[in-house]
Amino acid sequence: MTIATRNGDTLVGKRMPRLHDDRMLRGHGRYVDDIDETGVLHAAIIRSPAAHGTITRFDASAARESGEAVLVLGPDEIGRLTDPLPTTWRIPGQHLAAVELAIRTVRYVGQPLGVVVARNRAVAEDLAELVEIDIDPLPAVVGIEAALAPDAPLLYPEHGGNVAGGIHFGPPVEELDALFAGAAHVVEREFAVQRINPSPMEPRGVLAEWIPSTEQLTVWASTQVPHLVRQEVAVGLRLRVDQVRVVTPDVGGAFGGKTTLYADEAMTCLAAKVLGRRVKWIEDRTENLTASYQGRGQQARCRLGLDADGRFTALHVHIHGDVGAFLSTAGSGPFQVAALTIEGPYRFGAAGATVTAVFTNAVPTGAYRGYGMQESAWIRERIIDEAARELGRDANELRLLNTIQPEQMPYTTGTMLTYDSGDYPAVLRRAVEMGETRRRPSTDRIRRGIAVTGNVEITGFAPSALLEMFQIHWSGYETGTIRVNEDGTVTVFSGVTPMGQGIETALAQIVADELGVPLEMISVQLGDTATAPYSNFSSQASRSLPLAGAALITAGATMRERMLGLAARALGVGVEEVKLDGTVFRAGTTGAEVTWRDVAHRGWMGWGRGETDKILLEETVSFDPPGITYAYSAHGAAVAVDLDTGKVTVEDYWTVNDSGVLVNPLIADGQIIGAIAQGLGTALLEEAAFDPETGQPLATSYLDYVLPLSEDVPDIVIEHHVTPSPIITGGFKGVGESGIQPPAATVGNAIANAVPEIAAGLTATPLSPSRIWTLLEQAGLEG
C-alpha cells in the first residue's frame, strides 16, 4: 500500500465533493429516459391482473386492428422467438433453473405477459388495455404459512410442494439440539421481516436498438450489471454475445433492484429486434412497486442457548424465505446469506442455520441492499436482547462478554465464514459510551429508551474459488484498466458501475494518487460493455471500491513505473533520477524537464522503450480477492414511544463503523447515512403487503408504500474506526451496505428498552404505529 505515503497531499482519505455533481446539479444528468428520442417507439407491458391462474385466451386483435399498434407480442410469439433467461445462484432442490419469458400460467399480479409498441407511451398503454386475457383462476398462495399448509394449493404441482429448495450450514441440527438440551437457559423466538421494495427514485427502464443490416443490438439500460444484462439478453434473444452492447447511462439509484435482466426488459429488446427499430420502455411507479423484484420477506425460528455465566453455547436459526412465484436470478441468495451471517460479531459454542425457500403467488424476491444481513442482524440482536431481559442482565454486558476478540482474528464462524480483521469489542464499547450522553427522560405518556447492537458484514464479495465451490455464476474478481492517452489524459475503465454511490470519484482519487498526477487528468468511464472490462457481478455486494480499487492500485503502480521509464529515456538519465512534479518530469542532476503529455505522446509513437517493453500505454489488472473482507460496526438508537398512538420517533442515531481504509470520507458517510435511512424505513414504515385472499398487492403507490421522509431521519452521528483490510490491496473494505443492516434491530431493542412490557412481542417489522399500539393494548398500556 503505497498511496498513503507517496506525498503529504494524498487524495485517498480526502473528504471532497464528487466530480460529477456539477453536471447533475445543472440538470444535465443523462438517465435512460433522457436519451434522444428521435425515431424511438414506446413500449407498454401487458401484465397479469391475477395472482394465480391459467391463461386460456390472449386476444390482441382489437389492439392490432386499431391502426395504432406498431407491434403486439403475446406469449405465443415470445415463446417462438426467445429462450428462458438463466439464473446465477441456485439452492439444492431447485427444479427451475431458468426464468420463463413465455407465460401460460400466471403466478403473480403484474407478471409480464406481453408487450405493445406504439408511437408514444400513452398510446401504448391505451393499447395494452385493449388486449383481452382470459385466465382460469387458481387459488392464490399468499405468504409463507399459507404456502406450507398441508392442503396448500401448489404453484408447481409437478414439483409436489411449495418448497423451492433448502440448505443447511454449520453442525447438524441434532448436534445443536443436544447443546440446547444442556444449556442453562434457552431463548426461542419466531421473527419476521416484511417484503421491501428497493424503490430507487428512477424506476427501471431500457432503450433497445436493433440494426438489421449489421445485426447488432444496443441496449441502454438503467442497471447495476451491464455485462450480466448483455449475456442474458444474448441468451434470451438467441444472439451471440458479441452482437449485444449494453450501456448504462446515469442510474437514478438501484439498491439491488437492478441486478438482473427482467422479463419485461427482455421483451422490450425483443420488440426492437422484431421491428428493427429503437424501442423504449420506462417502468412507472406502480409497476416498480408491484412487478420489480422485492427484497427481504422471511420468517425465522431462532434458538439461543446460554450457560450459567451468560456465555452463548449454541445458536440455531431456521429461515423460511419467501421467494415468490419463481426463483429469480439469485433467488434464494439473500436467505442463504442471512443464514451464513447469523453469528455476527459473537462467539458461540456451536452455531448453525437452515434455509427453506418457499414459493408464493407474489412477485419474486431478490437482492435488496443489505442482502440477508439486515435479516440476520434483526434476528440475532433481538434474541440477544430478549435473553438479557429474561436473565435480568445488561444486554451490552452480555454482548461484550461474547464478542470475538481482536487477538482471535482471523476467526472462523460456525457457518464457516472467516473474518479477516477488526476490533469488534472496541466499536461496541464506543457506541455504548456514545449512548450514555444521549439518554433522555421519559414523560407520563412518552417512554424513551436506547439500545446498541453489533454487526459484521460480508464486503468485497467474492473469491472466484468460493463462487465456484457454491456454483454461483458471478465473476467475483474485478478488472481495472488505466490508459494514458496520446494527449496525456488518463482514462480509467472498470467493470463496476455508477448508480449514485460516487464510485467514479473514489476511483479517480485512487488512480490520481497512484500515478501522481492531478485529479483533473483522470476520467473514469464505466458501464459500457464495449469498453468496460468484463464483470457480470459489477456494482453490488459492497464490492466496487475494494475490488476495483485494488485492481487499479496495481495497474496504476505499473503505469507510473512505465511513464517514469519513458521519461528517463526522453531525458537521457537513469530512472532513479526522475521525479514527477505535477505534470512535469524532472531529472534531478541536469534539471532537464519533459512534460507528462510529451512522454505520453512518445509512448504512443513507440519511442524510447526498452526492447521488450510493450507499446500500448495501457495497464489492465484483475484482482481476485483471496478471501472475503468483513466490515463491521456498532449502531445505537434513542427512541421515543408514544403510548397513546404507538408512534415511534427515532430521536438520535449513531454508529461506529469500520470499513477499512476510506478513500473519500464525505462519500463514505453519505453511504452510511443513506443506508441507515433506508434501514429506518424497514424498521418503522415500509411494507410491500398482499391481500391474503387474492394476492393483489396492497402497496401500489407512494401513498401506501411509505418511504422515510426528512422528518423520519435524525442527523446521524458517525465515528470511523479504521482497520485496513489485510487481504485487499489498499486496505479497503466495503461501505455501501453497512448502514442498512442494524437499524431495525437497534430501533427494536430501543423500543424494548423504553417499553419492556412489550419487548417479547417485538418480533416483526415494520414496527408501525398499529403494530406497536396492538402490543401496547395487549400489555394494558394503551391508556
Add this chain to the structure above:
Amino acid sequence: MTVPTTPAPARMRTVTATVNGVTRSAETEPRALLSDFLRHDLGLTGTHVGCEQGVCGACTVLVDDVPVRSCLLLAVQADGRRIETVEALAQDGELSGFQRAMRDEHGLQCGFCTPGILMSVTAAEREGLTAEQTTTEVLGGHVCRCTGYQGIRAAIEHHWQEAGR
C-alpha cells in the same frame, strides 16, 4: 369487463409558455402532462419523473414562481405561463449558492430527485422562508431514497447562513 374502444386519434394543441426566460411553443396532446411536455416536447430532461402520482416531488418546477408538481398539471394548463426548470438555476454558467451548497454538503447521490428539491428550495429562498421552515415544510414534501436527507438539510443550513438569513 367492458370492451374498451379504440383510442381516438389525438387532437393536438399548441402550448406556448415562457420557459426559462425564452418563449417556447410546441404541439402536444391535450392529455399530455406538463412533465412530459417539458421533457419530451421541449427536450428539458433535467426535470425528472419519479412517481407520476404527485408524491415524490422529483418533477417540481416553478410556474409563475410557484413550485408545482409537473406530473399533476396538464401541459395545456401551462399555456401563457412562466415556467422555470432546473436548467435555469445556474446563472452565467455559475451554480447558484444553494446548488454549490448541495455539492459541498453531499446533498445528492443518484441525483434523480435533486432537480425537484432544487426548485422547491429556490422558491423558498425567494419567498424569504427561514432555514427551519425550508427544512421542515419544503424539504418535507420531497422523497429522496439515497441521502437520508442529512446532506440536504446541511446544504440548506449552510446556504442560509452564508446568505446571512
